[in-house]
Amino acid sequence: MAKIDKSKYTKAEWLAIREERRNAKIEKSVNFKEYEQIRAKKIAENPGIYNYIVTLKVGNKYSSSYVNRLYEQCMKHLTIPVEFACLTEDPSGLDKNIKVIPLELNDNIEGWWYKPFVFDKNFPLKGTLLFMDLDMIVFNNIDKLFTYKPGKFCVIRDFTRHQIPSWKKFNSSIVRMQTGQKHHVYDNFIASPNTISRKYRGDQDWLFAQVTDDFEFWPDEWIQSYKWEMRGNPKLVWKNDHKDFENTGDPQIKPQTSIAVFHGDPNPHCCLDPWVRKFWT
Numbered sequence: 001m002a003k004i005d006k007s008k009y010t011k012a013e014w015l016a017i018r019e020e021r022r023n024a025k026i027e028k029s030v031n032f033k034e035y036e037q038i039r040a041k042k043i044a045e046n047p048g049i050y051n052y053i054v055t056l057k058v059g060n061k062y063s064s065s066y067v068n069r070l071y072e073q074c075m076k077h078l079t080i081p082v083e084f085a086c087l088t089e090d091p092s093g094l095d096k097n098i099k100v101i102p103l104e105l106n107d108n109i110e111g112w113w114y115k116p117f118v119f120d121k122n123f124p125l126k127g128t129l130l131f132m133d134l135d136m137i138v139f140n141n142i143d144k145l146f147t148y149k150p151g152k153f154c155v156i157r158d159f160t161r162h163q164i165p166s167w168k169k170f171n172s173s174i175v176r177m178q179t180g181q182k183h184h185v186y187d188n189f190i191a192s193p194n195t196i197s198r199k200y201r202g203d204q205d206w207l208f209a210q211v212t213d214d215f216e217f218w219p220d221e222w223i224q225s226y227k228w229e230m231r232g233n234p235k236l237v238w239k240n241d242h243k244d245f246e247n248t249g250d251p252q253i254k255p256q257t258s259i260a261v262f263h264g265d266p267n268p269h270c271c272l273d274p275w276v277r278k279f280w281t
Contacts, residue, residue, distance in 0.1 A: 050127025051081060051146050055134055057088040058103060058114050064093030066134040066269075069280070071098055073138035077258065080143050085125060087117065101125070108193045115172060115203045116189040121180035133173040135267055137226070137279045140258035145176060149216050153177050157217040158204070159225035159263065162233070170211070172204035173261050174223055185210045219256065226251065226260040231273070242270040251275055 053074055057067050071084045072095075085099040094100065101124060103114065117123070118131050130145055148154065156171040185207060189196055200206045224230050230251035237246045243265035250273070251260065262268050268280045 050125075051083070051130070052125045052127060053082055053084045053130045053132055054101075054118055054125065055084075055086050055132050056103075056112075056114055056118075057086055057090070057134065058105075059111060061111065062134045064091075067098065068093075068095045070132065070134055070136070070138070071095055073279075074132070074142065077138050077141050078143060079141070080146060082130075082146070083125075087114070099125075106193070109197070112203045113189075113193065113197050116186045116206070118175075119177070119181075119183055119186035121183040121186075123179055126179045129177050129179060131172075131175045131177075133261070135262040136173065137260045137262070137268060137276065138258065139260065139279050142258050144222065144258075145174070145218070148218070151178060153181055153211065153215045154218055155207070155211075155215060156223055156261075157220060159228050159261070161220060162225060162228040170204050170208040171261075171263070172202075172207050173263065174218070174259065175207075182211055221254045221256040223259045223261060224254065224257050226262050226271075226276075227264070227266070230257075230260055236265055239270075239272075242266065244270050244272055248273050 055067060055070055057064070067086050067088075074082070074084060083099055084097070085101055086094060087101045087103050088094075089103045089105050091100040091102075103117070115131070118129060123129070128146060128150075145154075154176040156174055158167055158169040158171040160169065161167040188210065189206065196206060200209065227233060227236075227245070230253065231245065231249060232252070234249065235246040236243045245266065262271070268276055271277075271280075
């Protein structure tokens with residue numbers, strides 16, 4: 001790695017940069033199976049640490065391959081003890097190492113409106129929960145999503161920040177909480193799901209309405225919108241029954257960015273950008 005001039009940074013900034021560089025070096029030097037062995041050893045050494053990544057697969061919008069890819073990407077880019085779980089009504093095709101949380105479907109609830117279920121104080125996983133949507137690519141170390149401001153409720157500052165720098169609403173693609181933290185998000189929703197799903201455009205608008213204090217935004221640079229922030233919002237066109245960028249291109253990746261979020265179109269499997277093809281296949 002290129003040498004960095006430490007004098008340009010505060011002590012805290014330099015420690016963060018050093019940790020990132022250390023993790024990047026580890027990622028280049030070990031393969032996926034070795035990561036599994038390292039993680040299993042750390043879990044055995046620290047049985048009281050309960051960190052979970054939780055995702056949701058409901059219906060047929062995303063296949064089991066999306067869950068498996070997210071699992072593989074996350075496990076490759078973690079060096080701390082973490083279990084991966086999927087909340088779903090259909091576990092067929094999921095990697096055997098993914099913990100399945102059975103989802104009982106409700107006639108009054110569809111799609112992303114099952115995300116408030118993770119806020120249930122009776123959620124079966126007890127500890128730190130990092131909820132992640134399926135439409136993203138994890139390409140750098142994400143230990144920091146667990147170590148950043150421990151115990152705090154953390155959420156993405158919505159990607160409209162790209163157009164409006166002062167924007168303060170939520171994007172719920174990645175949310176961290178302790179089990180039962182902000183449980184009123186679930187309690188209030190499940191009391192009247194029909195009314196709430198008609199009133200609010202989506203689960204993240206509901207989350208923003210419910211969580212009005214005691215939260216932290218992730219640093220913007222850590223989690224970026226692929227199409228708006230990394231690709232500069234290029235024109236979308238129809239290609240073979242799905243939307244993709246009119247022209248392929250390479251993303252602009254900031255030094256601290258670990259995750260590219262594919263909100264809206266295109267989905268990762270539809271995007272022909274060489275960078276996406278490299279990390280998605």
